[in-house]
Amino acid sequence: MALNEFSLTLAPSTNASAIPAATATTTTTGIDSLSASASTASTTSTTVKFKSPLPRSYFVERTKSGQLPVYSEFRNAGSRTLTVIRKIQGNAKALRTDILETYPGTEVRVNDRNNHVILKGLVMDDVRQWLTAKGF
Structure with missing residues (x-):
């Protein structure tokens, strides 16, 4: 049986209270600077590949x-x-x-x-x- 392969990439939001929709990926958000006027956030996104079987009848x-x-x-x-x-x-x-x-x-x-x-x-x-x- 042949398998389809697709990938899902999640990019985290800048809102710290937001929860990612999929829990299968690891998303990390870190704040580099905590100044009130300007802060930069570094984000990392992970790509996860899933294999799904072809649809059956x-x-x-x-x-x-x-x-x-x-x-x-x-x-x-x-x-x-x-x-x-x-x-x-x-x-x-x-x-x-x-x-x-x-x-x-x-x-x-x-x-x-x-x-x-x-x-x-x-x-x-x-x-x-x-x-x-x-x-x-």
Whole structure:
């Protein structure tokens, strides 16, 4: 997956009581002269580079309690186990494709009616770690 790179530069204000909008950067303001008639301030700004993933055509929304919506289902009296990803907004088939690229050979299908992705087997922990690594 390709990444976009962008940078953010913050220049501090001359007002000593102003708080910078972003806390990810370090901004230092020092006053060289404290005379009442004329004072010079030296400012330093820091540039921070962030890497953001390219926009995806899907989004996995978290639950009200802040957890990932990955659930296990047991069918046929427990002989058939499934892992279900719910709360998918957008293209669930693109999510299926990304899962298959990472875990080839996994049986993955999409329920188009409710936009759920269903994986064969109990792989909840792996899917949660994978979604967290993807930034969801």
